[in-house]
Amino acid sequence: MQRPAFPLLTAALLAASFSLTALADTVKISDPWARATAPGAPAAGAFMGLTADADMTLVAAESNVSKVVELHTMKMENGVMVMRAVPKIDLPKGQTVNLKPGGLHVMFIGLHAPLKAGEKVDITLRLKDSQGKEQRVPVTAEIRTMKPMHTPPAHSH
Ligand SMILES: [Cu+2]
Numbered sequence: 001m002q003r004p005a006f007p008l009l010t011a012a013l014l015a016a017s018f019s020l021t022a023l024a025d026t027v028k029i030s031d032p033w034a035r036a037t038a039p040g041a042p043a044a045g046a047f048m049g050l051t052a053d054a055d056m057t058l059v060a061a062e063s064n065v066s067k068v069v070e071l072h073t074m075k076m077e078n079g080v081m082v083m084r085a086v087p088k089i090d091l092p093k094g095q096t097v098n099l100k101p102g103g104l105h106v107m108f109i110g111l112h113a114p115l116k117a118g119e120k121v122d123i124t125l126r127l128k129d130s131q132g133k134e135q136r137v138p139v140t141a142e143i144r145t146m147k148p149m150h151t152p153p154a155h156s157h
Contacts, residue, residue, distance in 0.1 A: 025054035025129045027091060032141040034108070035101070036117040044115050045072070046106040046123060046141050047099045052091040059088050059134070060126040067110030069123075074102055083107075091127070101146065115143045 032048035043066070050058065061069045074083045081102075089104055091097050099105050106123060108115075115121065125137040 025052065025056055025135075027052040027056060027125075027127060027137060029125075029137070029139050030096075032123070032139045033144050034115055034121045034141045036143050036145045037111060037115045039114045041114065042109065042111060044108045044111060045101065046108065046121065047101060048106075048139065048141065049096050049098050050089075050091050051096045052093060052127075055093045055130050056091045057088045057128045058091060058125060059128050061106045062124040062126065063106075063108060063121060065112060065115065065121050066108035067112075068108075070107045070109060071104070072107040073104050117143050117145045119143045 028049075028051040030049035030051070032046065034046040035044050037044045046061075046063075058071065061071060063069050070085045071087075071089055072083050073086050074081055076082075085107075086104075089097065089099075097104070108121075121141045121143060123139045123141055125139055126134060127137060128134050
């Protein structure tokens with residue numbers, strides 16, 4: 001009676017993951033990318049558009065490219081670009097929230113190696129729905145170079 005155990009288990013796991021997927025609110029990710037870095041750069045930003053199909057909150061991001069991954073915002077305050085960590089990013093239903101240079105972003109701090117243009121970075125987004133249920137969404141971001149902005153913000157920590 002040992003042979004059927006595997007197919008049954010597999011079927012049960014498939015059923016479980018299917019029902020989770022079917023019930024969960026989802027978020028659409030558009031154009032995920034991360035900024036290429038020069039050798040020795042301690043940090044880098046990642047950017048994307050997020051459109052949730054129900055009110056959700058981005059509570060954290062994870063990646064193995066750096067020691068720490070934070071959610072950041074960047075704002076002009078008294079004429080100076082200030083960047084700081086935020087505990088969460090709200091994703092209101094149906095609205096596209098753009099993580100972009102000069103605004104909200106995912107920040108890799110303590111890079112293990114430079115991010116090279118053309119390569120990819122795996123990021124796991126941790127999202128919570130309105131009931132507080134958490135889901136993890138894998139994202140693959142393409143590494144790109146970007147021309148410096150007119151006033152390059154101090155993007156190091
Ligand atoms: Cu940052």
